[in-house]
Amino acid sequence: MTQKVAVLGTGKIGEALLSGMIRAGWAPADLLVTARRPERAEELRTRYGVEAVSNADAAKRADTLILAAKPQDMGRLLDELAPHITADRLVISAAAGITTASIEERLGDGVPVVRVMPNTPVLVDEGMSVISAGSHASAADLAHTEEIFGAVGKTLRVPESQQDACTALSGSGPAYFFYLVEAMTDAGILLGLPRDKAHDLIVQSAIGAAVMLRDSGEHPVRLRENVTSPAGTTISAIRELEKHGVRAALIAALEAARDRSRALASGSNS
């Protein structure tokens, strides 16, 4: 029998995942979505040819439920699911900070739960999804989760104790690179280049650097040293980065993201 997968709370990451699953060959007829606003449900129906249903119906009809609402909305969503969910379903949560234990407690009855932290590059099949099993999730549940998220990028299993750190690194990670590109493009403007040219130069440099990081097998330090000629331009830039504490700022930034992920576990809104 065909397995149905439902995405509940189909916003930015839910839609990115949905589109990736369809690209990877899932039939829209085997996918369900839920949305809080009727106009959003209609948009998803039209764009992807999937059926939009209530959260209760998704719990009754789908074998696998992917929860992609904000951490702050998860309590209400779980309350809507709890009366309808049974232990033969698999619940996958993509919500930052929310622990499998807290989901298990709300859903009860030994429902298997897997926690996943994906990132937005699932949109281009280059996602990084970090996966941890809850206490009732089986090897088959983990394999099924990997099948879904592996269709849109890489997956990595980690102990759940590392999920908040992974959220800081790869969940939020793309944002840091976008931020860097933004700032470097501004630098191009300061140096007198038109914005579109500056953007293209930086983006292609980022792509080239990313492919070298992935494929060369070289340590990033070696790759950077290869760009840094004696008495050249790069070392002048590196000295400024060090002077302005950019390395320390990055370490502090990711620590703050990790701490925020931990705080979301306790329902923090601020």
Ligand SMILES: NC(=O)C1=CN([C@@H]2O[C@H](COP(=O)(O)OP(=O)(O)OC[C@H]3O[C@@H](n4cnc5c(N)ncnc54)[C@H](OP(=O)(O)O)[C@@H]3O)[C@@H](O)[C@H]2O)C=CC1
């Ligand atoms: N964005 C990212 O890069 C990543 C996000 N995540 C996690 O994914 C989750 C979603 O984030 P993101 O996509 O950015 O947020 P969005 O706000 O874009 O998406 C959340 C969606 O859930 C909907 N929603 C909320 N409550 C319900 C409900 N009870 N029933 C149905 N739909 C509901 C919202 O509806 P409405 O439109 O009405 O608000 C919204 O469309 C978060 O938990 C986040 O931690 C994980 C990895 C990466």
Ligand SMILES: O=C(O)[C@@H]1CCC=N1
């Ligand atoms: O900013 C956030 O909270 C979400 C989780 C990881 C990426 N975006």
